[in-house]
Amino acid sequence: xxMRKTKLIIILCTILLLSGCYNRRELNDLAIxxxxxxxxxxxxxxxxxxxxxPNSASARKPASGSTPVIIYNTKADxxxxxxxxxxxxxxxxxxxxxxxxxxxxxxxxxxxxGESLEMVTRDPEFRSDFHVVISKEIDAxxxxxxLTPLENYSAQKLFDSLAVSEKAWAPxxxxxxxxxxxxxLTYGKSPVITGVxxxxxxxxxxxxxxxxxxxPITKLKFSGLGVIKGDKLVGWLDEVESKGYNYIIGEVQSTxxxxxxxxxxxxxxxxxxxKSNIKGKFxxxxxxxxxxLNYEVNVAEVLCKNLNLTNPKHIEILEKNTxxxxxxxxxxxxxxxxxxxxDIYGFGVALYRDxxxxxxxxxxxxxxxxxxxxxxxxxxxxxxxxxxxxxxxYLKDIKE
Amino acid sequence: MxxxxxxxxKQLENxxxxxxxxxxxxxxKSQDYxxxxxxxxxxxxxxxxxxxxxxxxxxxxxxxxxxxxLNHEKHILLNFIENGPEGVLNVFFNTAISSSSISKTKxxxxxxxxxxEGNTVIIxxxxxxxxxxxxxxxxxxxxxxxTVNNVIRGPRESFTETLRTNTALIRRxxxxxxxxxxxxxxxxxxxxxxALMYLDGEVDENVLSLLKERLNKIDIKGILETGNIEEFxxxxxxxxxxxxxxxxxxxxxxxxxxxxxxxxxxxxxPFVLTVPALFSEFFxxxxxxxxxxxISSAVRLLRYLAFFIALLxxxxxxxxxxxxxxxxxxxxxxxxxAQREGVPFPAFVExxxxxxxxEVIREAGLRMPKPLGQAISIVGALVIGQSAVEAGxxxxxxxxxxxxxxxxSIVFPAYNMAIPVxxxxxxxxxxxxSFGLFGIAVGLFTLLIHLTSIRSFGxxxxxxxxPNSKYLLRDTLxxxxxxxxNKEIQNSNIKFKPIVLNxxxxxxxxxxx
Numbered sequence: 016x017x018m019r020k021t022k023l024i025i026i027l028c029t030i031l032l033l034s035g036c037y038n039r040r041e042l043n044d045l046a047i048x049x050x051x052x053x054x055x056x057x058x059x060x061x062x063x064x065x066x067x068x069p070n071s072a073s074a075r076k077p078a079s080g081s082t083p084v085i086i087y088n089t090k091a092d093x094x095x096x097x098x099x100x101x102x103x104x105x106x107x108x109x110x111x112x113x114x115x116x117x118x119x120x121x122x123x124x125x126x127x128x129g130e131s132l133e134m135v136t137r138d139p140e141f142r143s144d145f146h147v148v149i150s151k152e153i154d155a156x157x158x159x160x161x162l163t164p165l166e167n168y169s170a171q172k173l174f175d176s177l178a179v180s181e182k183a184w185a186p187x188x189x190x191x192x193x194x195x196x197x198x199x200l201t202y203g204k205s206p207v208i209t210g211v212x213x214x215x216x217x218x219x220x221x222x223x224x225x226x227x228x229x230x231p232i233t234k235l236k237f238s239g240l241g242v243i244k245g246d247k248l249v250g251w252l253d254e255v256e257s258k259g260y261n262y263i264i265g266e267v268q269s270t271x272x273x274x275x276x277x278x279x280x281x282x283x284x285x286x287x288x289x290k291s292n293i294k295g296k297f298x299x300x301x302x303x304x305x306x307x308l309n310y311e312v313n314v315a316e317v318l319c320k321n322l323n324l325t326n327p328k329h330i331e332i333l334e335k336n337t338x339x340x341x342x343x344x345x346x347x348x349x350x351x352x353x354x355x356x357x358d359i360y361g362f363g364v365a366l367y368r369d370x371x372x373x374x375x376x377x378x379x380x381x382x383x384x385x386x387x388x389x390x391x392x393x394x395x396x397x398x399x400x401x402x403x404x405x406x407x408x409y410l411k412d413i414k415e
Numbered sequence: 416m417x418x419x420x421x422x423x424x425k426q427l428e429n430x431x432x433x434x435x436x437x438x439x440x441x442x443x444k445s446q447d448y449x450x451x452x453x454x455x456x457x458x459x460x461x462x463x464x465x466x467x468x469x470x471x472x473x474x475x476x477x478x479x480x481x482x483x484x485l486n487h488e489k490h491i492l493l494n495f496i497e498n499g500p501e502g503v504l505n506v507f508f509n510t511a512i513s514s515s516s517i518s519k520t521k522x523x524x525x526x527x528x529x530x531x532e533g534n535t536v537i538i539x540x541x542x543x544x545x546x547x548x549x550x551x552x553x554x555x556x557x558x559x560x561x562t563v564n565n566v567i568r569g570p571r572e573s574f575t576e577t578l579r580t581n582t583a584l585i586r587r588x589x590x591x592x593x594x595x596x597x598x599x600x601x602x603x604x605x606x607x608x609x610a611l612m613y614l615d616g617e618v619d620e621n622v623l624s625l626l627k628e629r630l631n632k633i634d635i636k637g638i639l640e641t642g643n644i645e646e647f648x649x650x651x652x653x654x655x656x657x658x659x660x661x662x663x664x665x666x667x668x669x670x671x672x673x674x675x676x677x678x679x680x681x682x683x684x685p686f687v688l689t690v691p692a693l694f695s696e697f698f699x700x701x702x703x704x705x706x707x708x709x710i711s712s713a714v715r716l717l718r719y720l721a722f723f724i725a726l727l728x729x730x731x732x733x734x735x736x737x738x739x740x741x742x743x744x745x746x747x748x749x750x751x752x753a754q755r756e757g758v759p760f761p762a763f764v765e766x767x768x769x770x771x772x773x774e775v776i777r778e779a780g781l782r783m784p785k786p787l788g789q790a791i792s793i794v795g796a797l798v799i800g801q802s803a804v805e806a807g808x809x810x811x812x813x814x815x816x817x818x819x820x821x822x823x824s825i826v827f828p829a830y831n832m833a834i835p836v837x838x839x840x841x842x843x844x845x846x847x848x849s850f851g852l853f854g855i856a857v858g859l860f861t862l863l864i865h866l867t868s869i870r871s872f873g874x875x876x877x878x879x880x881x882p883n884s885k886y887l888l889r890d891t892l893x894x895x896x897x898x899x900x901n902k903e904i905q906n907s908n909i910k911f912k913p914i915v916l917n918x919x920x921x922x923x924x925x926x927x928x
């Protein structure tokens with residue numbers, strides 16, 4: 016009995032060795048990719064990967080002289096081929112699980128992003144919670160080669176500032192990869208992707224001297240939202256239109272904007288606690304959309320002389336002006352997207368939820384004509400909450 | 416005194432000279448055996464006093480035995496003349512010796528045993544019976560402070576090497592007539608007294624009878640520590656987990672007895688066993704019950720956390736860094752990767768090196784002569800801490816993991832629960848190195864299956880987790896407030912009731928299982 020047990024244990028122990036640790040990878044065998052860029056040039060995909068050099072990117076003192084990231088670029092007929100081709104130039108196998116951002120070149124985006132992202136959804140190494148951006152006017156590859164201060168590598172910089180600006184500024188949208196794919200597949204909703212531009216000379220930006228200056232030569236900046244129809248980029252929303260988009264889909268956490276004063280000058284307000292509601296309805300078979308917006312406003316800066324914030328009437332005027340201005344913003348945004356013919360707000364989804372049967376009747380025509388003709392009603396409700404530590408601005412008391 | 420009869424059935428004879436020769440022959444190579452013959456009335460009557468030097472209290476023998484005999488010389492002789500040897504016996508038994516307990520015996524083997532235990536044996540001429548006067552006077556350590564099961568708040572006393580002191584320490588805490596103290600002798604040579612203490616009526620009869628049966632089966636030369644019998648009486652041979660609980664604290668043992676367990680006190684060791692033992696018991700410390708319930712509960716949770724860290728610390732690290740890099744936050748991964756640059760070994764080998772080094776240092780710290788202590792700690796700290804990292808043998812993160820693991824394995828109040836954890840850690844590490852988190856999951860499942868299959872004296876080891884007892888769960892992962900125990904299930908058939916639960920005497924019958 017004991018002999019049998021001992022034999023069994025020995026056999027079990029040898030089974031441990033049989034696996035041979037087949038997919039074991041030590042940390043120092045990995046090239047950890049944090050960013051990926053896809054361009055389309057001359058009928059071939061050009062894939063760029065930003066790989067971190069852990070020695071200079073870690074919290075410990077970076078090794079002097081070397082850049083924290085390395086860029087590998089290959090061209091091939093498909094993304095996966097290009098990725099595998101990278102092993103010919105990289106000493107280590109590229110590890111994609113920590114990719115924070117995928118940058119898609121504008122040219123490719125206009126051609127269609129569907130084909131190039133198929134591999135990313137299929138490959139088990141990729142997560143689905145990274146962000147996707149489109150490089151506006153420059154190659155995606157160049158965005159990744161810019162060195163950025165504070166954050167050691169530009170992929171992290173893009174990831175972080177996208178998240179921060181979405182929270183505090185609004186005209187950006189940190190769309191995650193899985194949301195992007197599901198938006199592309201949903202009838203009655205089109206995705207948007209934030210655009211990124213590089214300011215300054217991109218080639219200088221890839222050198223260490225870029226981050227040795229207090230005011231870097233080359234900076235990466237988000238600018239506007241790219242509207243995707245199907246899987247193709249059809250146009251860009253400007254700042255106001257982007258903000259309107261974020262208002263409608265309720266993604267605004269906080270933003271600021273100018274409001275007209277009762278007479279002249281303006282008040283800068285901070286918008287908080289935004290709640291939006293898109294309601295779809297079929298009236299006699301005709302689709303109707305109602306967008307409701309509720310939010311709170313804090314007064315941040317008063318640049319006019321005759322506004323008394325202790326006076327309830329002035330507050331009411333302020334609220335009314337804010338509401339009107341925001342409706343304008345919403346209208347501008349919807350107008351632009353109607354022009355582009357992409358239902359980025361999910362009006363179609365709202366209609367489907369209201370009445371699936373009616374929706375299926377118009378579903379086919381929605382992208383072409385339905386959305387462009389749909390009637391949209393706006394409602395904006397605002398409450399002024401905090402007016403800061405002073406009531407009347409000192410501007411009017413300044414001596415001549 | 417004893418239930419087990421050893422050796423020869425030889426008995427004393429009538430002639431004192433013959434008896435003297437028998438004893439002398441038996442102990443002729445032991446010079447600490449002392450035999451003093453007192454001759455009364457110029458050799459008319461002889462009394463033989465036997466004892467072992469060092470074991471018996473010679474002052475007591477001088478003052479209360481020899482002096483009494485000499486003082487009563489005439490009285491004894493008178494009685495001898497009038498009533499023969501029997502008269503002498505009566506004088507002694509009734510008046511002469513001022514001792515609380517005197518016993519008589521004819522058996523030689525019993526005489527030997529009593530001599531060795533430090534008693535004095537008085538043999539009279541013409542009588543085939545000996546008097547045994549308890550005169551133990553060997554040196555013992557006295558009740559000291561606890562050294563292993565330390566608490567902040569609670570009694571400081573700990574058991575000693577003397578059985579009688581230990582049973583007295585328990586009896587002082589449970590002043591009830593139902594506390595039994597059954598004694599048997601085990602060990603053909605050591606003839607060690609083993610005392611079973613339990614509450615009659617509260618104890619689980621199955622456990623008690625199983626225990627007695629197993630103790631009677633032990634056939635061994637000597638018992639020097641509870642560990643010697645622990646292996647004989649527990650049923651699980653192929654488990655790293657302890658299935659008997661030991662403690663040097665009288666209050667812990669008393670609490671276990673109150674819960675209906677049996678305490679096994681062995682002469683010669685300050686560690687007392689209690690059975691049956693439950694898994695959750697090894698995570699409790701005496702002061703869990705003396706401190707308030709909130710902090711006790713928090714500390715309990717901490718210990719369970721420490722259990723998993725001690726068991727899985729290095730293996731999770733290995734699994735994450737070699738198989739599941741996607742689970743590590745990016746920044747941390749960069750930092751770990753930077754540390755690993757230039758480390759020549761795989762993470763598993765690295766962990767093995769560090770764990771082995773730690774075990775060596777731990778063992779060295781335990782065995783070394785006290786004056787060497789500092790040298791070991793300096794070498795340990797430098798080798799493990801700094802130099803290994805600087806020399807590039809291991810990464811700094813691995814040192815942290817091993818250090819945390821080592822600390823966690825010292826957290827257990829019961830040292831013998833740290834042992835299986837230490838051993839299983841290496842198994843988990845190799846599982847993690849070959850299959851990653853999947854291997855760890857398989858290992859944990861196997862462990863769980865194993866744990867639930869263990870029995871301690873027929874009782875499920877994992878009570879009250881499995882089989883589940885909601886009532887007893889109040890004293891496991893947390894220690895619930897005492898007041899919450901009182902309301903329910905007074906008369907249910909739950910085993911091992913917490914001591915806060917009062918069990919009325921007349922309902923005892925309902926509660927037996």
